[in-house]
Amino acid sequence: MTTYIIRRLLYTIPIVFGVLLVTFVLFSLVGGDVTDQIAGRAASIETREEIRKEYGWDKPLFLSWDSQFFNHLKNAVTFNFGRSWSDRELIIDKIKRGAGPSLSLTIPMFLGTLIISISLSLVVAFLRGTIIDVLVVLLCVAGMSIPFLSFILFGQYFLAFKWGLFPVFFSPDLSTAQYVALPVLIGIVTGLGSNLRFYRTVMLDEMRSDYVRTAFAKGLGPARVLFKHVLKNAMIPIITQVVLAIPFLFLGSLLLERFFGIPGLGYLMIEAIGARDFQVISAMTYIGAILFVIFNLITDICYSIVDPRITFE
Amino acid sequence: MNGRGGVVRFFLFLSLLLSIVGCDSSKSVADGNETVLRGALAAKVRGLDPGDIGDTTSSSVASQIFECLYQYHYLKRPYELIPQLADGMPEVSEDSLAYTIRIKKGVYFADDACFGERRSRELKADDFVFAWKRIADIKYVSKNWWIFDSKIVGLDEFREYTKSCKSAADVDYSREVEGLMTSDDYTLVIKLKKVWPQITYLLAHLPSAPIAKEAAAYYGRDIINHPVGTGPFKLKKWHRGSYLELVRNPNFREKFYPCEGDNADTADGYLADAGKRLPMVDRILTMVVQEDPPRWLLFMQGKIDSSGIPKDNFNEAIDQRGGLTTEMRRRNIHLRVFRDPSTYWLGFNMEDKILGKNKPLREAISCAVDREKYIELFTNNRGEVAYGFIPPLMKAYDSHIKETAKAGYDPERAKHLVKRAEEIYGGKLPKLILAMPGTDVVFRQRGEFLKRCFKVVGLDVEIDYMDWPTFQNKIKTKSAQMFSLGWIADYPDTENFLQLFYSKNASPGPNNFNYCNRDFDRIYEQVAVMSDSAERTELYRKAERIVVEDCPAVFLLHGVAYVLCHDWVYNYKPHAFGYGLSKYRRIDSAKRSAYEELLRAGK
Numbered sequence: 001m002t003t004y005i006i007r008r009l010l011y012t013i014p015i016v017f018g019v020l021l022v023t024f025v026l027f028s029l030v031g032g033d034v035t036d037q038i039a040g041r042a043a044s045i046e047t048r049e050e051i052r053k054e055y056g057w058d059k060p061l062f063l064s065w066d067s068q069f070f071n072h073l074k075n076a077v078t079f080n081f082g083r084s085w086s087d088r089e090l091i092i093d094k095i096k097r098g099a100g101p102s103l104s105l106t107i108p109m110f111l112g113t114l115i116i117s118i119s120l121s122l123v124v125a126f127l128r129g130t131i132i133d134v135l136v137v138l139l140c141v142a143g144m145s146i147p148f149l150s151f152i153l154f155g156q157y158f159l160a161f162k163w164g165l166f167p168v169f170f171s172p173d174l175s176t177a178q179y180v181a182l183p184v185l186i187g188i189v190t191g192l193g194s195n196l197r198f199y200r201t202v203m204l205d206e207m208r209s210d211y212v213r214t215a216f217a218k219g220l221g222p223a224r225v226l227f228k229h230v231l232k233n234a235m236i237p238i239i240t241q242v243v244l245a246i247p248f249l250f251l252g253s254l255l256l257e258r259f260f261g262i263p264g265l266g267y268l269m270i271e272a273i274g275a276r277d278f279q280v281i282s283a284m285t286y287i288g289a290i291l292f293v294i295f296n297l298i299t300d301i302c303y304s305i306v307d308p309r310i311t312f313e
Numbered sequence: 314m315n316g317r318g319g320v321v322r323f324f325l326f327l328s329l330l331l332s333i334v335g336c337d338s339s340k341s342v343a344d345g346n347e348t349v350l351r352g353a354l355a356a357k358v359r360g361l362d363p364g365d366i367g368d369t370t371s372s373s374v375a376s377q378i379f380e381c382l383y384q385y386h387y388l389k390r391p392y393e394l395i396p397q398l399a400d401g402m403p404e405v406s407e408d409s410l411a412y413t414i415r416i417k418k419g420v421y422f423a424d425d426a427c428f429g430e431r432r433s434r435e436l437k438a439d440d441f442v443f444a445w446k447r448i449a450d451i452k453y454v455s456k457n458w459w460i461f462d463s464k465i466v467g468l469d470e471f472r473e474y475t476k477s478c479k480s481a482a483d484v485d486y487s488r489e490v491e492g493l494m495t496s497d498d499y500t501l502v503i504k505l506k507k508v509w510p511q512i513t514y515l516l517a518h519l520p521s522a523p524i525a526k527e528a529a530a531y532y533g534r535d536i537i538n539h540p541v542g543t544g545p546f547k548l549k550k551w552h553r554g555s556y557l558e559l560v561r562n563p564n565f566r567e568k569f570y571p572c573e574g575d576n577a578d579t580a581d582g583y584l585a586d587a588g589k590r591l592p593m594v595d596r597i598l599t600m601v602v603q604e605d606p607p608r609w610l611l612f613m614q615g616k617i618d619s620s621g622i623p624k625d626n627f628n629e630a631i632d633q634r635g636g637l638t639t640e641m642r643r644r645n646i647h648l649r650v651f652r653d654p655s656t657y658w659l660g661f662n663m664e665d666k667i668l669g670k671n672k673p674l675r676e677a678i679s680c681a682v683d684r685e686k687y688i689e690l691f692t693n694n695r696g697e698v699a700y701g702f703i704p705p706l707m708k709a710y711d712s713h714i715k716e717t718a719k720a721g722y723d724p725e726r727a728k729h730l731v732k733r734a735e736e737i738y739g740g741k742l743p744k745l746i747l748a749m750p751g752t753d754v755v756f757r758q759r760g761e762f763l764k765r766c767f768k769v770v771g772l773d774v775e776i777d778y779m780d781w782p783t784f785q786n787k788i789k790t791k792s793a794q795m796f797s798l799g800w801i802a803d804y805p806d807t808e809n810f811l812q813l814f815y816s817k818n819a820s821p822g823p824n825n826f827n828y829c830n831r832d833f834d835r836i837y838e839q840v841a842v843m844s845d846s847a848e849r850t851e852l853y854r855k856a857e858r859i860v861v862e863d864c865p866a867v868f869l870l871h872g873v874a875y876v877l878c879h880d881w882v883y884n885y886k887p888h889a890f891g892y893g894l895s896k897y898r899r900i901d902s903a904k905r906s907a908y909e910e911l912l913r914a915g916k
Binding site for chain 2 (some may be wrong): 087097160263
């Protein structure tokens with residue numbers, strides 16, 4: 001297994017290199033010149049040149065030890081992403097500051113959705129074909145069809161403004177639990193539809209297996225059959241879904257963060273896209289790629305843990 | 314059935330947990346009698362270094378912390394400049410080329426670690442010289458060099474010198490600039506290259522605020538996060554992209570609420586606090602709320618003290634007669650309506666082969682646009698139809714410009730003009746492209762409306778939606794054929810609008826139209842060095858008539874702002890040019906509590 005892990009970690013080098021190359025080419029060659037935006041109105045040619053010099057955009061793109069691409073690589077490896085051109089703040093500071101709020105929103109949202117959807121999927125799989133199953137599937141489809149923004153506006157207006165159950169927006173007077181509660185609830189509700197349908201399908205596949213019939217025939221209770229046997233055997237697709245979703249938690253939730261004033265990384269990313277702040281986008285893409293590769297590896301390792309038949313040979 | 318029961322119990326537990334966490338038990342931030350002014354910004358604050366501030370959001374916060382030599386009188390209209398850090402108005406030499414400005418004594422910077430053990434120090438004339446040299450320093454790459462460019466003797470040479478320096482650290486700020494001298498700690502002497510009557514307005518402009526060199530040295534690039542000013546407030550906490558908290562600056566000198574104002578100010582209650590010491594609130598809490606729905610709900614909950622009116626909530630706030638709705642009045646919400654110094658237009662690139670040489674075509678486009686409908690649809694009638702570029706707020710506004718302007722909404726005339734335009738072009742006109750500086754639904758609605766207006770008169774116009782940076786790039790590189798844009802005056806002098814049509818300011822300069830008319834240029838060069846007079850006002854109007862005649866743009870509207878504020882906010886007099894006005898506001902905490910109580914009672 002150690003050899004496998006080392007080999008997979010070595011694979012990350014060309015993958016990350018590829019990500020860095022693609023982002024660099026995209027932003028440097030296709031993205032266009034942003035010096036005008038930095039320089040402000042009526043800026044002279046000299047000012048624009050000075051800005052290019054400051055950000056190293058006056059250097060050759062490739063084919064030099066002091067080229068823009070080589071510096072891009074060097075900075076990425078050392079996690080020294082430089083300063084955002086839109087406000088001259090250190091990018092790494094932005095990311096560090098945004099990670100906490102983003103994760104405080106996405107982790108409970110993710111766990112809540114996961115626990116509820118897996119539990120509910122077991123129930124509806126057990127009750128397959130009944131009116132409850134049909135109703136749940138119907139609600140899932142309805143939930144998936146309603147735009148995410150509608151849930152936000154509804155929650156903010158009724159739950160927060162009209163009924164006063166939650167704060168409308170972030171405020172420094174509030175604890176984290178208070179200001180993320182409503183967005184987390186909205187995130188869970190909106191995430192339930194697709195997740196529940198997926199897990200229901202997975203559970204139904206398992207419920208039709210011979211071992212489930214055998215377990216019931218031996219007199220085991222539904223809870224024991226569902227939670228101990230069915231759930232365990234359904235772990236491979238669950239792990240694939242769950243572990244690969246974890247890197248995206250880091251990227252936050254764009255709409256929820258913006259509507260509830262949570263200063264996370266989703267917010268940061270969309271601001272950067274809007275302002276064409278390529279350094280920020282590139283840094284976020286790079287971190288996202290590394291996390292994705294790592295969690296891919298973790299997924300593979302988890303497979304062998306939950307299913308002893310899987311080996312790394 | 315045990316299994317089913319377990320799952321249900323789990324759900325009940327989870328729901329309970331979520332509902333407990335979700336309960337709103339927000340406590341007030343204010344301690345005891347502390348008064349807090351609560352506001353919301355629709356965009357994030359980029360930085361708090363005045364020398365490099367280029368956006369109104371950052372300016373609105375930084376202006377509570379920094380002060381300039383001059384400021385606009387809070388109450389008097391038309392807008393009048395009065396001393397702020399200066400001890401009197403400038404003494405101007407006979408040739409109008411030298412300005413001697415005395416600095417107030419006893420003005421201190423806010424306490425900061427950059428001053429070491431002293432914690433603070435007195436403001437000196439040299440702090441202005443340092444701040445302006447910094448803007449000139451090319452290594453600092455300020456957005457605001459346009460203010461001083463080719464204006465002050467020796468400053469351009471200083472900029473040239475900084476170009477020869479290898480790094481920012483190599484720039485020697487002790488190098489003298491002939492036009493920026495201090496005869497003593499409290500006297501600043503500015504020598505100009507040419508007459509510049511607008512200088513006093515620019516000395517009231519935030520980028521000209523003094524900077525302590527200790528702060529610049531101590532914080533380096535991070536000075537954007539550590540503003541050290543002489544103003545009534547200082548920064549306590551700034552959670553970027555989320556909120557800012559400013560607190561009263563204990564070093565702020567004795568400064569008082571104005572005792573004079575306009576005739577109606579006494580009746581309107583704006584002079585009730587005359588002579589009271591400023592600032593009148595202890596803290597300012599400003600949230601960044603970029604979306605309209607939560608900002609509106611926060612205002613209605615009384616969590617923020619004042620707000621604009623989002624388009625979608627306009628009917629909720631304003632009735633058909635233009636006054637407040639019953640619900641707003643029941644909540645004791647007040648409405649302030651005031652004119653913006655703004656003009657919005659569809660600009661033509663006069664260097665474009667099709668548009669530039671075809672005046673009937675430009676006029677046809679102008680005649681095709683139904684401004685009144687546009688204002689009704691997209692601003693809820695918060696605008697006035699524009700016939701020229703000078704807004705009604707400006708002294709030089711020509712109320713007869715409507716009669717001069719031949720290109721007002723007239724679809725029948727537009728159809729005739731299209732025929733003439735086709736004769737000039739030599740056949741059917743090709744598809745024209747209008748660049749829109751946004752891709753969201755509102756821009757698309759505007760685009761569709763304009764497209765329909767053009768179609769009615771037989772013009773084929775494609776709307777090209779793009780993000781703001783792409784749009785700017787198109788304008789600067791003269792590659793936009795038509796574009797939707799506008800201008801909000803920086804100061805109450807029409808020269809600020811005229812420069813947008815001066816041929817030497819063509820793109821990438823502010824003349825985005827790339828408009829060139831020798832008569833206009835001659836007038837601009839003449840008025841640019843003239844002081845305020847009836848003759849100058851007449852020349853401004855003449856220049857506007859020339860532009861209107863040439864039709865380099867479809868002038869659409871002049872903005873009218875609607876602001877709502879709760880009854881616990883006092884001294885909220887609208888100001889079109891003023892920044893740093895929070896020091897005049899007064900908050901009645903008891904009224905705010907009563908409102909919160911009312912909401913809790915569900916009324």
